[in-house]
Each structure stands twice: as C-alpha cells, then as structure tokens.
Amino acid sequence: MQNANIRYLFHLLRNALIGILLLLAAPKANAQQTNLNMLDHDAKPYYFGITLAANQSYFKLEHSPAFLATDSIMIAEPMKTMGFNLGLLANARLTEHFDLRFNPQLVFASKNLYYRDTYPKPQDTEKKIESILLSFPVQIKFKSDRIGNMRVYTIGGLKYDYDLSSNARLRRADDLVKIRKGDYGYELGAGFEFYFESFIFSPEFKISNGFGNVHVKDPNLRYSNVVDKLQSRMIVFSIHLEG
Template identity: 30%
Template sequence: MLKKLLFLGILAISISTQAQKEKVLKLPSFDKPLFHYGFYLGANNNGYKVSYKPSNFSNPEIEVESSFGFNVGLIADLRLHNNINLRFEPGLMSNTKTLRFKHIAGAENVTTREVGATYLHLPLILKFSTNRLNNVRPYVLGGASYDHNFSSNERNSDDNFAGEFRTTTNNFMYEVGIGIDIYLSYFKFSPSIRGVFAINNEVKYDNKPNSAWTDPIDFLGTRGVFLHLAFE
C-alpha cells in the first residue's frame, strides 16, 4: 500500500511539474487577428467508391487499387468567432488509381485501366476549435470543395474501346476531419486527418452503348484519406 501511495505521489508531482512548465504560452496573441495565412503539405490515399446499376452484364465487379499521392496548397483563415474559423485552402491534389474489370476478362487475364488524376482543389471549410489548452488546441472541421480534374480526358473522343477510361472534369466533394493546433515559438503547426468524398458521379460513359467498362456503373466517385500538415 505504501509503495502504491508513493508511486501516486511521485506521479502527481511529475504531472504538476509538467503542467507548470506548459503554462508558458507560445504565440499568445496568434488567434486574435481577424485574418491570417499559411500553407500546407500532405499526402493522400484516394480510391473510388463504385456502385452498379442493372445492365447487360451480370455480376459486374470493378476492383479499385488506390495509391499514395500528394497535396500542396495555401491557407487563408477568417476568424468568425473565438472558436469558429472559415478557411479557404486552394491547392493541388494528385494521385493514380488502378481499375480492374474482373467481369470482362476473368480472374486469369484481368483488364485494367490506370486512371491518373491531378485536381485543382478549392475547398471552403469551417473549423470548430476547443478553447486553447496551454500550447495545444484540438479541432474538428467540415466543408465542401470544387475540384477541377486536369487529367480527366472528358473531351477526348477516344474511350475504353481505344484504351482510355475517362472521368469528368468538374467535380464537387465534401470533407470532414479532426486535428490539433500546436503552438510553437515562431509558427503554429496543425496536423489533421481528413476524409474526402465525391458528391457527383465522376465516370464519363463510353460512346458506344452496352460498354462492359462503363455501362454497369451507376456511380463512381473519389473516396479517400488525407494527412494534412498546415504551417501558419
């Protein structure tokens, strides 16, 4: 019993000492201005959500293999309230996905398409933060974006019969996430994890009817995860 009390006492002293050290606030006036700016870097792992509709092809199956890509952009932040900020985060988002059409060629000789995507990502985001706790401040966020896909091939006359899987150029997405603001000596570092979800159908259907590549698809939309590292 004495050992337990001694351990708890040492632990309490340690926590109290650490708390005293953390009371020195870094960047104490950072959140007071109406506007501030920054930039972000990050990585993404984006795939597609695929749903099917009735067609001439029984048991359609499209397997999506996602890959890691990158994000980079700028931040403009408007303080609406002590705990609410409106953010505009224009940037570029790039990655590649591989689609395997198992219902076309079977398991031994699967037909594949590689779909590259480079988006101009224009999100408008609401950030809801807790009160600051020493030099950290957790938050949640949510918003919507317009995404222009430079790699879509939407206007290309060649379709899957010529080896081109086409997607739409103009897309809309929403994103949600959680993160934490960490106040350092010279800047604020804000890592967050975000999920991004397409609102519209991104597939551009083939020119010929009854295409095995696109006719079974009812909805194909980006779905992925971001690791977002902001410097403000």
C-alpha cells in the same frame, strides 16, 4: 497492394499520434510557469499558412445493368492508391471558437479500376485513372480552448474539384474510361494545433468525398459500359504550417 497502401497511410497517422502524445506527456515542473507561445495570435483577424499532405484515393463504383448481362468482364472493382497534396491556407477569425478557412490545394491522385476479362482471353486488367486536381475547399473550423501551447479542432465544409488531366473529351480505343472535369463534395476532419515560438504546427486527418457521378457514360466503350456510377473518395493526412 491495397493493403500495403492502407498500412502506409495509417503508419503516417500512427507516427503523428505518437508525436502528439509525447508532446502532451512532456513533463512540466510547474504548469503556471509554462511559457505560452504566440499569445497575440489568437486575436488576429486572419492569418495564412501552407499545407503538405498524403492521400489515399479511390472510387465508389456502382455497376451498370450491362455488367450483369455480359460474360466478357467478370470483375470490375475500384483500387486504392496513394498520392500527395500541396496547398495554401487562409484562416479568418469569426468568433472565439469558430473560424472560416479556405484551403486551395493541388492534388496528385490515382483512382484505378481493376477488371478481370474472359474475352478474347482470360486476363487481369488495371485501368489507371490519374488525376491532377485543383481543389477548392471552404470549411468552418471549431476549435477548443487553448490548453497551454496546444488546442484541438474539428472542420467541416464543402469543396469543388477541377481535374486538369480529365480525359472526358478523348476519342480513343474501346479500353477508355472517361472522367468528368468537375466534381463537388464535402469534407470532415479533426486535428491539433501546437504553438511554437514563431509558427503553429497542425497535424490533421480528414475524409474528402465527392457527391457527383464523375463517370462519363459511353456504351461504345467496353470497360466503361459495365460501370454506371463513379464517386470520388479520399482519406487525407495533412500537416499545416501556420504563421
């Protein structure tokens, strides 16, 4: 299942890269006669857009001392799953090559955990930890000079995530793994901007990782007791449509 998710994500990336290469390789009779689209766009102090994205998310897991002390749970490890993002984009021009970008998103993700039990009977258990995140990333964007109707850019910045479906306050059976509502982290990525007559098409690939430990420790919860730390990890392929 994990390998299938990885293949799917890289299938999206591969198709986007193929499209980019085809656009770059498109024959031009005379480079000087190429029509440059949206010439006034680069001088805009700000502009807006929308974001559609696919994500692969998982936890970086560190075991607690109780994991080594117990013989009822032999394996506890993270699983990688697919999700999607919907967002808005606001871009402010700082200099010719630097922009400030705010890209709030609604993120649907699942960061599941896999356990192998030996008690009360041998079995495999998957704990589904589904998240609906409000993500607020602020990024610095460094962009290259324009090459015809295309340019390359990189991004780096910080984010704050708020989990609308957090179960941190629930009190249920001992099979619960509690997750905090808030998390913060960093984002790094790169992309391309393709200028069309009335909009900009921007495929982008980035990593979006959390700094904090989102696990709410509770020694009374069986599946939580063997986990010390959970940190969010996400790989995102985005399409930005900008005006």
